[in-house]
Amino acid sequence: MTRPVYVHDLDALTAHVRSLRATLPHRVELLYAVKANPEPDVLRTLAPLVDGFETASRGELRRLAEVLPERRAAAYAGPGKTDEDLTAALAAGVHRIHVESPAELRRLGALAVAARRPARVLLRVNLPVAAPGASLVMGGRPSPFGMDPADAVECARRPPAGVEVRGVHAHLASGLDAPLAGAVATDVLRWSVTELGATEVDVGGGMAVDYLRPSSRFDWAGYGRTLAGLLDANPQVRLRIEPGRSLTAYCGAYLTEVIDVKRSGGEWFVVVAGGTHHLRTPAAKGHPQPFTVHRRRGATGPRTDGGPVTVVGQLCTPKDVLSRAASAGVIGVGDVLVFGMAGAYAWNISHRDFLLHDPPEFRTGDPRELAAEWSTRPIRP
Helix, strand or coil: CCCCEEEECHHHHHHHHHHHHHHCCCCEEEEEEHHHCCCHHHHHHHCCCCCEEEECCHHHHHHHHHHCCCCCCCEECCCCCCHHHHHHHHHCCCCEEEECCHHHHHHHHHHHHHHCCCEEEEEEECCCCCCCCCCEECCCCCCCCCECHHHHHHHHHCCCCCEEEEEEECCCEECECHHHHHHHHHHHHHHHHHHHCCCEEECCCCECCCCCCCCCCCCHHHHHHHHHHHHHHCCCCEEEECCCHHHHHHHEEEEEEEEEEEEECCEEEEEECCCCCCCCHHHHHCCCCCEEEECCCCCCCCECCCCCEEEECCCCCCCCEEEEECCCCCCECCCEEEECCCCCCCHHHCCCCHHHCCCCEEEECCHHHHHHHHCCCCCCC
């Protein structure tokens, strides 16, 4: 039995990001949200393709410093920042600290004065902007994320000593299609300019990734046209976006081997090595993870009849479900399953210590080539 493996296709990642970057106005600053996938190879690949990295913890700051010591973080975000967090962001020379509340702004100002380092900030604002159809909503209603607009106006007008307020950050929702993302960006920029006179606006990320339709893609060209119109109307504004999932999801795959196939209550179950303690995405998002099957050469063990299947892992919980498929075809013991779209919020969000199973391996390259080679190996116990 070969241990499950994550494969990051760095050539595909490069091509994808270059393609979408070409659709954006040159004045739009493209940041990568490190939380989506902080793997060192991914960060190194993205370094020449993006304008900067958005971090949300001291751990991410450390990772960025270890992997790309020449790159300062472009942004430091997240609710509940401690004094240690803020001090680390100041010491790291983060370009912009995204401040979540008036109290956080006051603490940051005191720390900046003590450190004799100016804190250049964007105020995260919870604007009353509707995002119908979003998969995850962080604003537009009572929320722990960001500050009320009236508080933001007061903070911008009377910032504490040590703080330079440069503009607004507003990441309000995720799972946005291009028209909705463009509408949200329009509302955010309009409020930021009208109410604060902001010259820097970060409209966040949240571009939709559709796990049920793997070939579907966010309409970057349409979104780019919307942003171009906003910049034409507001030439004084520096506009930033900070996607994560929509950059890296497509470059990662999780490969594993079928251990057992069985029928229970008239339904087929395919049991694979690994599980949601390696690939948490389907459990976290509530979707079936897309997969393809590479038949094991010479396999003679049990197999399904080609009907609907539920693919599960090795954990002692009924929630350890990776996927369900109505038309996966025949699947047998020893076959190799390739779970696509595993390049974001996958291993890094998984409850990896549950049952203390071995971690997966990590490689780079084309996952299809590795799966094809794996499927020719003799089956080992």
